[in-house]
Amino acid sequence: MVEPNPMVGCVLVREQTVGSVRDSVVIGEGFHEKFGGPHAEIQALVSCSHPANAVAYVTLEPCCHHGKTPPCTGALIEAGIRKVVVACSDPFNQVSGRGIAELKSAGIAVQTGVLESEARDLNAPYFKRVQTGVPWVIAKWAMSIDGKIASVSGSSRWISNTQSRQIVHQLRGRVDAIVIGVGTAIADDPLLTARPAGQRIARRVVFDTRARLPLESQLVKTAADYPVIVVVGPQAVSDRVEALEHAGCRVIASPADQRASLEYLLRILADEGCTNVLVEGGSQLLGAFNDARAIDEVHCFVGPIMLGGAGSVSPVAGAGFSSIDQSARLRDIQVRQIGNDSYIFGRLERQDL
């Protein structure tokens, strides 16, 4: 898992003429496999014996700065690469066109913009974080066929089946933060860890205006092992805040306004290198994210049950949008059958925040 760095692939191609036929042969391949490990370009170069005069195809502009590894531009130049085809430039401020400029000044031909939108889609969460200072927000919920997440009495276990819940655990294992509202924390007492553990350990975040998160909750009890952030409002009682801190939680004091407080948290998470944030509810918190047009991706599980009831809770509350035209709309929708559940996921059209 390479996040918070972008996913990058590199292919080295030798163009050769056999008789009268001009042909291209792939001589090397690589991808950036692990955060802190060698970049795709380096992997591709070491995968072949004679990279000189080859053409390198990369999904992202080669880096030109000393990060965790030496710059790729230097390695490409040294290897005698003839031409580099770049799908899209890297918006990261230490690269941002300089990688391409460096290759050109070394006499290497550079072609840009090949399959650019596909490459940008591949790394949409990374581009969003680097370009806006806000992480990619994934909303997840499980609901009945009639669009309810809990019965009139508040019961929600379990609307989706075991395999669907395993998919949620996989999702948790690849995000940097998991966010819930305090109502959900109190009602369900979730642990919010990935089981089995994924590649990443997500920060567990609770929106808790009045610092009500119980000290005996699973979240607080495991705060020493897996980070817990409690986002409180100005009205939180200091004794409660101190008790949470004493129990190992990190408390963030946020603005009173809910929308401002969402953005405040998201910017802190992005600054700390969080690329993907999963919002697991409840209804009010998902409603607040939806009202702020802050959701980028939706994962919805539909269980084969009908709850009914005017008082049953629906997944996304908040103020909502006043017309269908204004509503958030999914693109690239995929639907999978998971046993008797339907799993619907997709990205939303470009959002404001």
Ligand SMILES: [Zn+2]
């Ligand atoms: Zn690099």
